[in-house]
Structures are given as structure tokens and as C-alpha cells.
Amino acid sequence: MIADPPVPAAEEVERTLAELRVALASPQKRQRPKDVLEMDYQTQYLRTKLWREIKQRVLTRDNHVCQSCGGKGNYVHHLAYSRDVLEGSADHLLATVCSGCHDLIHFDEHGRSRDLQEVNRILSKGIKQTDIPEPTINLNRIMPLEVPEQWRRMTSLQQELWHKRAQEIWRERLAARKKRVAKRTRAT
Secondary structure, three states: OOOOOOOOOHHHHHHHHHHHHHHHHOOOOOOOOOOOOOOOOOOOHHHOHHHHHHHHHHHHHOOOEOOOOOOEOOEEEEOOOOHHHHOOOOHHHEEEEOHHHHHHHHEOOOOOEOOHHHHHHHHHHOOOOOOOOOOOEOOOOOOOEOOOOOHHHOOHHHHHHHHHHHHHHHHHHHHHHHHHHHHHHHHO
16 A cells, blocks of 8 residues: 655645745746857847847948838848848848838748848849839728738838829819819809
């Protein structure tokens, strides 16, 4: 016959519970790799102070101008992922791009990732698209303007041209509406 294990004293149980409560309440330090090549790019590297400093330096160097389309740039694209680039000693291998160019550079029209060689070829060639979809304006809605479904893949330059065209259409339709109202009030 096997004997039952001894029951711990109430004080011992309370002490153990108190230790567990303290351990659970204290913030856990995550072990982060110190080497940039060992970090997960998305979840670790892009969240480091080092990357924020490098990104700001490159955006400032490029005057926040997209190096692909010439519009407003807000992303920094890596031309390489080597140690010297990730540690910030090869800024010439980083380029400011807008969100649309960043998407066009990294993904094809079907959403498939491009390889690094193709990515760099597209960036070096530049994306100088100026064609835009015609804005749809509805003066009877609270939000009369909706961005087109391809907005994410439009370059900063295209988005700027689209906004200018939308403003033109808005002013034209508003002027036409005022004319119709004025005509109706004169007629009555």
C-alpha cells in the first residue's frame, strides 16, 4: 500500500502562493537577441530604437521625397539586409519611398512577393505612373468622396493628382448646384 504524501502546512501554502503572486505581477523581461541578424525583422528589428534612428536619418537625408515616384515618402526601403545595413553603417543601401511605391515594389498585381533582385530593379527604374482613376463625387452624401479600391497601390504622386482632380470636380459640381438653386429661386 502506498502512503499519501504529507500535506504541507498552511503557512507553507500561503508563502508559496505569495511568491507566485509576486512572480506573476512583475513584468516579464523578454529575451531579445542583441544581434540584428538574429532578430525577427518584422516583430523585433523594426521596433528597435536603432531602426527608428536609421529610418529618421534616411527620411531626413531624402527630404521625405519618394525615390521612386518623386511624391511624399514615408517609408524606408532596404536594398539589402546585410549586417552593415541593419546596423546603420550603410545608409546608401536604404531609400525613402511612399506607401504606394513600397507596395508596388514588393508585390506584383496578384499580391505575390517579388524577389529582392526584381524589387531593386523596379526601384532603380522608378515608378512614374501619373494615370489615375476618375474620382467619384456625390454631393448628396455626408462623405461625398471615396478613395478608389486601388488606392494602396497608387503612388504618392498619383494620390496627389487624384486629390487635385477630386477638388476640381467638387468645385465644378458645387458651382453647378449653386447655379441651379439660384435659377430656381429667380424663377419663383
